[in-house]
Amino acid sequence: MLSLAVALGIMSTSAAIPVSEALRPQYHFTAPKGWLNDPNGLVYYRGEYHLFYQHNPFSTQWGNMTWGHAVSKDLVHWKNLPNALEPDATGTMYSGSAVVDWNNTSGFGAGKEPPMVMFYTAAGGKNDASKGVPFTQGLAYSTDGRTFKKFDQNPIVPFIEAENRDPKVIWHEPSKSWVMALYLDGDRYVIFRSPDLKKWTKASDLRMPGASECPDVFELKLDKKSYWIFWGANGRYRLGDFDGYKFYSITEPIESILGPNDYAAQTYSDEPRHRRIQISWMRDGHYPDMPFNQQMTIPREMTLTLTEGGPRLAFAPIAELANLRQKKAYDQAVTSSATIPTSTELLEIRAILKRDENAQIKIGEQTIAYDARTHTLSAMGRTAKVGYLKGDLDIVAYVDRTTLEVFADRGLIPIAGCFVPKEPARKVQVEGKVSRLQVWELKSALED
Numbered sequence: 152m153l154s155l156a157v158a159l160g161i162m163s164t165s166a167a168i169p170v171s172e173a174l175r176p177q178y179h180f181t182a183p184k185g186w187l188n189d190p191n192g193l194v195y196y197r198g199e200y201h202l203f204y205q206h207n208p209f210s211t212q213w214g215n216m217t218w219g220h221a222v223s224k225d226l227v228h229w230k231n232l233p234n235a236l237e238p239d240a241t242g243t244m245y246s247g248s249a250v251v252d253w254n255n256t257s258g259f260g261a262g263k264e265p266p267m268v269m270f271y272t273a274a275g276g277k278n279d280a281s282k283g284v285p286f287t288q289g290l291a292y293s294t295d296g297r298t299f300k301k302f303d304q305n306p307i308v309p310f311i312e313a314e315n316r317d318p319k320v321i322w323h324e325p326s327k328s329w330v331m332a333l334y335l336d337g338d339r340y341v342i343f344r345s346p347d348l349k350k351w352t353k354a355s356d357l358r359m360p361g362a363s364e365c366p367d368v369f370e371l372k373l374d375k376k377s378y379w380i381f382w383g384a385n386g387r388y389r390l391g392d393f394d395g396y397k398f399y400s401i402t403e404p405i406e407s408i409l410g411p412n413d414y415a416a417q418t419y420s421d422e423p424r425h426r427r428i429q430i431s432w433m434r435d436g437h438y439p440d441m442p443f444n445q446q447m448t449i450p451r452e453m454t455l456t457l458t459e460g461g462p463r464l465a466f467a468p469i470a471e472l473a474n475l476r477q478k479k480a481y482d483q484a485v486t487s488s489a490t491i492p493t494s495t496e497l498l499e500i501r502a503i504l505k506r507d508e509n510a511q512i513k514i515g516e517q518t519i520a521y522d523a524r525t526h527t528l529s530a531m532g533r534t535a536k537v538g539y540l541k542g543d544l545d546i547v548a549y550v551d552r553t554t555l556e557v558f559a560d561r562g563l564i565p566i567a568g569c570f571v572p573k574e575p576a577r578k579v580q581v582e583g584k585v586s587r588l589q590v591w592e593l594k595s596a597l598e599d
């Protein structure tokens with residue numbers, strides 16, 4: 152049962168989003184109302200992180216694809232803004248990306264202000280105004296991060312085939328060019344190049360067996376060695392080298408995302424501290440009777456970690472989330488069992504386990520379990536093998552009203568899942584041996 156205070160809404164302190172909505176995630180991003188899917192146009196521009204997203208403003212079901220918009224100074228507290236891109240006679244507004252055009256190569260800048268340039272798919276045929284029109288790629292720009300103009304010479308990439316879509320644009324410094332990764336159909340993607348973000352020339356084709364949609368392409372270093380990553384919507388990625396024209400894979404597609412609700416992630420462009428920060432759509436969550444539908448993951452920082460199989464992507468909650476800590480509820484070892492009462496279900500949990508000792512951490516109806524015999528970690532209905540590297544096993548978990556996100560084994564095992572609780576969790580229970588267990592109660596990010 153929900154508490155009376157929550158049910159009556161007297162805990163609501165945010166004018167924009169009532170905190171009382173029983174299933175409203177408190178620090179995971181949701182649309183104020185209506186449907187949400189992929190994160191779009193993730194870019195840091197003029198002192199703000201922008202989060203655009205696939206949005207249906209008229210219903211809690213998918214449709215009328217529009218770019219919703221929010222901004223944040225810390226990637227944790229979000230301010231909702233009016234929709235940025237709305238459907239037109241070229242189609243509805245499917246997924247895409249954004250960059251800061253520092254040198255004003257596009258000419259859309261105003262004075263000294265570099266423009267933000269956005270790339271979207273015009274999904275022709277998906278609204279009445281675009282009947283019979285194919286899918287094309289469009290450009291829009293802004294010089295204030297608040298008002299957005301569609302380019303008057305769209306499309307910048309004409310129809311190629313099927314529902315070609317999801318342009319992700321980056322600046323490729325080694326070859327001094329803009330590069331676009333675009334999804335075609337099946338498991339096929341294509342790479343384009345441009346000097347000015349307006350004229351695009353095809354450079355190469357790429358396949359990602361087992362993946363489709365929403366490409367991302369970025370560089371990460373491990374021990375000063377550079378690796379490029381080509382990413383598909385379901386979190387399969389190839390490691391390789393990228394000369395700005397062609398991606399030279401050194402691996403087959405590798406599975407990185409293990410959670411049941413994790414899809415169409417995108418990383419930030421122009422991140423001021425040069426971190427590789429990703430936000431993902433928590434697909435298929437359920438939020439009965441809520442005015443909104445679906446949510447995002449917390450932002451996570453990606454790095455490469457060396458494993459027995461070679462370098463692999465690792466994921467960690469961004470450091471800014473520590474701003475949500477309001478009370479440390481526990482910080483000790485657990486020798487055989489412990490029950491930690493909490494006053495909220497919004498929790499951050501950090502545990503250090505011995506690799507040869509079983510342990511279970513229960514948060515309300517959810518369980519994170521480590522089986523020392525099989526060396527596997529389970530949560531949200533998923534089971535993953537932990538590495539056999541020496542040392543302890545680390546687990547970080549973030550719990551929100553409808554969400555459990557687990558980052559285990561140095562971030563190599565990210566499991567993000569959604570659930571509908573029978574009642575809000577008010578305790579953490581541990582069975583087994585934990586060398587160190589830390590539990591923080593977190594604040595809502597909606598209240599500040």
Ligand code: FRU
Pocket residue numbers: 188189205216245246247272316317364365384415
């Ligand atoms: C991925 C996706 C994209 C598309 C968008 C439409 O979830 O299917 O390929 O652009 O959603 O909302």
